[in-house]
Amino acid sequence: MSSECSEPITWRIGTIDSRFNIKETELKNIMRNIENLWSDAVEKNLLQYSDSGEVAINLIYSEEQKFTDNEQKLSEQINEMRKKYYSMRVDYQQESVRFREKLNQYNTTFTEYANKVNEYNLRLSRLTNNGIVSRDDDENLKNLKKEMEFLEKKLDPLEEELTAEEQNLNRLSEELNDYADEVNEYVFQYRNRYSQSRTFFQGFYTNVGNQKKVNIYQFENLDKLKLVLAHEFGHVLGLSHNENPVSIMNYNMRLQNEERLKLSDQDIQSIQNKCGLSQTSR
Structure with a gap:
């Protein structure tokens, strides 16, 4: 050897x-x-x-290490922002589901109410034209009116809930869009700063005056x-x-x-x- x-x-x-x-x-x-x-x-x-x-x-x-550290920090920040964005998007999607459920409930109730109103008006018009109202007809008309009033009372709180859900959904949509713009801005900054290739001299071995060094930069x-x-x-x-x-x-x-x-x-x-x-x- x-x-x-x-x-x-x-x-x-x-x-x-x-x-x-x-x-x-x-x-x-x-x-x-x-x-x-x-x-x-x-x-x-x-x-x-x-x-x-x-x-x-x-x-x-x-300076190369500073550049690398800054790149890593910005990359980590973007990753955290993306996690938050995905969480916000899940919240928005869940709120969208709740809104659609409320909307379907309101539409179903409103359709039922509208049908009752049409039925009531038709019966009332027919009885008025006949000029003769029996006790059963009168009772049926009163029951139909009660059903209408019951459905109408259900519609008011449903409409308030639907309005609140819609406002909340719009707020989440605006926040989500604004945050998406912010994430995209950071991604643009990252690509603008760090997508260009750079040559780093990561380390050198030197032997000058019998002083041997491995310097890592x-x-x-x-x-x-x-x-x-x-x-x-x-x-x-x-x-x-x-x-x-x-x-x-x-x-x-x-x-x-x-x-x-x-x-x-x-x-x-x-x-x-x-x-x-x-x-x-x-």
Whole structure:
């Protein structure tokens, strides 16, 4: 095995900007995963933590990270607004159902009332034309009038309830439309600000005056941080970029499965070559 891999390269935690909201223990856990990732490829410890490690990891809050944080905040705000909008829409739909039920009830009662009025007027006209009103006719007419009056009394509160439901439905409709406009305005702002592609230099490995640093400037979440650290520590180990789009050492890193990070065949071949170990000799 090459002397380059005879001893592990030690690393330490330098500075962590508090705006990243990440603890040293979290960063150490991530680095333990990265140590295993590279070391397993050669079955030898390549990276190791030390309080006085030769490579300092610095999380430096940059304009790129500010841009990312603002994007995430606006995205989260839009998601919360959409949840509220969907809840408001459910309320509106439920109110629409109640209004239709009240309207159907009112229309049914009104139709029944109108039929009674027509029947009463027809009977009264017929009896008036005949000029003779029997006791039964008079009693039937009085009963019909009572039914009319009963239905008429039912109509008044139904009409008041229907009016209140309609007003409430109109209010909810206006609120829903206004809020939809507000959500759309935020979505427009988001697309206007963040839909344009930007190239972020998420991290760099530097070795100037034998001062070795891995500076991280931007990441969206801990999985993204693990990916960029794995890439930069590939450089620490002496590896260059490769053209495989799924490689950790690809300059773009867009096709990596961040949640299940693993080395590509090219990554493994590169680190084995660096350490003087070929796959066939293992």
